[in-house]
Amino acid sequence: MWAETRGNPHLLTLGADSSLNMEGKESRFGILASSLFAVITTAASCGAVNAMHDSFTALGGMVPMWLMQIGEVVFGGVGSGLYGMLLFVMLAVFIAGLMVGRTPEYLGKKIDVREMKMIALRHSGHPDAGAAWHGAGDDDRRRPRRDVQPWTARL
Incomplete structure (x- = not known):
């Protein structure tokens, strides 16, 4: 503001x-x-x-x-309630566990490599989905442009 x-x-x-x-x-x-x-x-x-x-x-x-x-x-x-907040909590617990030098645990269970891969996939998936959606329609490099004359036509 x-x-x-x-x-x-x-x-x-x-x-x-x-x-x-x-x-x-x-x-x-x-x-x-x-x-x-x-x-x-x-x-x-x-x-x-x-x-x-x-x-x-x-x-x-x-x-x-x-x-x-x-x-x-x-x-x-809407649609991102408990699972989204838990993913942020698990990410924070993992980073805090690394900072203090202990194995990261949440509710008595260890946060392992697989869980961190899933958390990273979720956090990077939201921005990547938008980029992939907008990039899917960008096929200009595969198709010649018809609105621009070739350089030989300008001679």
Whole structure:
């Protein structure tokens, strides 16, 4: 919310007024309420929006994106409740066990290599799924572009 109220500092170098960035935000509620609503709804994964997340400044848009990337488990979001929180707990227990030099244990059971592989797969799977989905439709390198003339046609 702090970054949204400051505006874009690069616009100041161009001499433009960057005091108020209302593009894509709900004008009834203002910048602060729109930013807070975006952060809370992405943390809980309810799907409601009152501002376009792409219209936030870089730092203001980073927080909702980061909450989406961690799996929307902050408040126990829809579909990511107990299992997501337990994965974060097991990851924290593993890292804490490595820091103190003991074998990581959770509820009396050792966290072994297989469990850590599953935890790492889950934590990297959410961002990788989005990247794979968007990369699946990118077949420009296999098909010649028809909208650009070949270099021989320009001679």
